[in-house]
Amino acid sequence: MTPRSTRRTFLTATTALGAAVIAGGAVPAGAAELGDRGPGGPVRPQQPDQELRAILRELDERRIEAIVRQLASFGTRHTASSQTDPNRGIGAARDWLFGQFQQIAATSGGRMTVELQTYVQPPADRIPVPTTITNVVATLRGATDPTRVYVVSGHYDSRCTDVLDFTSDAPGADDDATGVAVAMELARLFATRPPAATVVFTAVAGEEQGLYGSRFQSKQYKAAGTDVQAMFTNDIIGASRADDGTHDPFAIRLFAEGVPTAETPAEASLRRSIGGENDSPPRQLARFVRSVAANEATGMDVRIVYRRDRYLRGGDHIGYLEQGYPAARFTEPHENYAHQHQNVRVENGLQFGDLPEFCDFAFTARVGRVNAAALWSLASAPGTPKGAQLRTAVLANDSDLLWDAVPGAVGYEVLWRETTAPDWTHVIDVGTALAAKVNLSKDNVFFGVRAVGPNGHRSPVAFPSPTN
Incomplete structure (x- = not known):
């Protein structure tokens, strides 16, 4: 298990697939902090412009x-x-x-x-x-x-x-x-x-x-x-x-x-x-x-x-x-x-x-x-992403998401939360990629995708459908 002091979150773009790869360290069983359970930062309210x-x-x-x-x-x-x-x-x-x-x-x-x-x-x-x-x-x-x-x-x-x-x-x-x-x-x-x-x-x-x-x-x-x-x-x-x-x-x-x-x-x-x-x-x-x-x-x-x-x-x-x-x-x-x-x-x-x-x-x-x-x-803001999908063809402990380009968007964010959470808790900036691999099991959490505009406005979240 990765020591808590050395856990890190990183993102790299994979040019072949135009995807973002996001990984995060695990935590000891029973750890209470949601922020320690995987990649990304906390979701924050959008302030009025x-x-x-x-x-x-x-x-x-x-x-x-x-x-x-x-x-x-x-x-x-x-x-x-x-x-x-x-x-x-x-x-x-x-x-x-x-x-x-x-x-x-x-x-x-x-x-x-x-x-x-x-x-x-x-x-x-x-x-x-x-x-x-x-x-x-x-x-x-x-x-x-x-x-x-x-x-x-x-x-x-x-x-x-x-x-x-x-x-x-x-x-x-x-x-x-x-x-x-x-x-x-x-x-x-x-x-x-x-x-x-x-x-x-x-x-x-x-x-x-x-x-x-x-x-x-x-x-x-x-x-x-x-x-x-x-x-x-x-x-x-x-x-x-x-x-x-x-x-x-x-x-x-x-x-x-x-x-x-x-x-x-x-x-x-x-x-x-x-x-x-x-x-x-x-x-x-x-x-x-x-x-x-x-x-x-x-x-x-x-x-x-x-x-x-x-x-x-x-x-x-x-x-x-x-x-x-x-x-x-x-x-x-x-x-x-x-x-x-x-x-x-x-x-x-x-x-x-x-x-x-x-x-x-x-x-x-x-x-x-x-x-x-x-x-x-x-x-x-840009419109809600369409075509959001979560690949399910292969059994794996990471999760592959993809979505269609949104007119006017300058970037995208993947969101996730525990299945018992009422609202999104974590957000991961994936840049302009239209796909992302996240080091979290799709069986354990819920994922979503939203678009980001040049003015910083975020769209509502799109919930992905499973695909092969």
């Missing part, structure tokens, strides 16, 4: 509050409410959102376009008659890698106690004017800046009736072959105090599924044989968000929840998951159910209804900063 810090400073709580109050003023935004009344109903909200996004697009120098994405939903669950559903979509074209796309969403429809009641007041402040407000405020902040990749800011409809608008939207992207590398829905991000008085104004939940919704039987069989149920693209996305957005610049902690969503609930990220896109949901840490899916009323001195006065707009602004940090960091 100067442009991102400016975005976070400029995010305006007052604008978010004004958007929420304006949306609540339409009375109801039920999907089946009036499409033509200029003052009340989902049509009035749609037209106002479209106008606001157009004003933002006018500041982008032609890089942002706004459209109404409309279709007629035939009768279905919670849709008793054919109903027009319209998503408002603002697309900010990337400066250098426009085919790579990131989506941030909130739903602008609302509901009261009876999901089919489209006439009663349903102000929908927290659920989900707050999510729409964050998407719109991020559009304003990003419009005058040139992210490398394309970012889509969208307000979708039909969520309360069955995720109809987002499902339609994700299918359109899939049919067009769009490379959506991440989607976030912000749904119920407006309150920091629960009905039992629990108060947590400096944390946000991020729901990220493990077993992929769109997994095929063959993929399921492969996953069961190697593990990986904690390494789905949404889980890697969630780890990325925490690494770039849980810091002093946002003032927030990101609490990753290993679930697709809460019990008995669902959100607009599910439609994207169904199409095989990485997607996750932001939701406040403690919900107040007196202010969700309730008719506006007072019972026994308790006010029910989703009213703006129950929102904590400072909290929503901080959630907006988490979103901004995640989206800016994603759109400024």
Whole structure:
């Protein structure tokens, strides 16, 4: 066994294969320090760059509050409410959102376009008659890698106690004017800046009736072959105090599924044989968000929840998951159910209804900063590596990884962790190589690969598939 004082980590490039060879010494049985168990250094959070810090400073709580109050003023935004009344109903909200996004697009120098994405939903669950559903979509074209796309969403429809009641007041402040407000405020902040990749800011409809608008939207992207590398829905991000008085104004939940919704039987069989149920693209996305957005610049902690969503609930990220896109949901840490899916009323001195006065707009602004940090960091970094593979044809105590080149990347890093660790612990710089041999058994640890840009931004991690 190598004495502890002489253990070392080294890296050399092998010109024949264009690979990096990484070796590390072993440790005595029972050693506790993760840093002593193999090659590489510790994984550290990515700090906000100067442009991102400016975005976070400029995010305006007052604008978010004004958007929420304006949306609540339409009375109801039920999907089946009036499409033509200029003052009340989902049509009035749609037209106002479209106008606001157009004003933002006018500041982008032609890089942002706004459209109404409309279709007629035939009768279905919670849709008793054919109903027009319209998503408002603002697309900010990337400066250098426009085919790579990131989506941030909130739903602008609302509901009261009876999901089919489209006439009663349903102000929908927290659920989900707050999510729409964050998407719109991020559009304003990003419009005058040139992210490398394309970012889509969208307000979708039909969520309360069955995720109809987002499902339609994700299918359109899939049919067009769009490379959506991440989607976030912000749904119920407006309150920091629960009905039992629990108060947590400096944390946000991020729901990220493990077993992929769109997994095929063959993929399921492969996953069961190697593990990986904690390494789905949404889980890697969630780890990325925490690494770039849980810091002093946002003032927030990101609490990753290993679930697709809460019990008995669902959100607009599910439609994207169904199409095989990485997607996750932001939701406040403690919900107040007196202010969700309730008719506006007072019972026994308790006010029910989703009213703006129950929102904590400072909290929503901080959630907006988490979103901004995640989206800016994603759109400024190279894309997630594709084609990541781990060779398994030969029994060996070292591990061979390979991956495809990523446009805009100036280097790559191999990450690894113990199988019981929730997040990546070790990182190895392999330079520009597209393959690496690591002196660790693939049977004992998990590996991942990420790309590095010229500005130091790192991509999310790609989990390798086994190959011969």
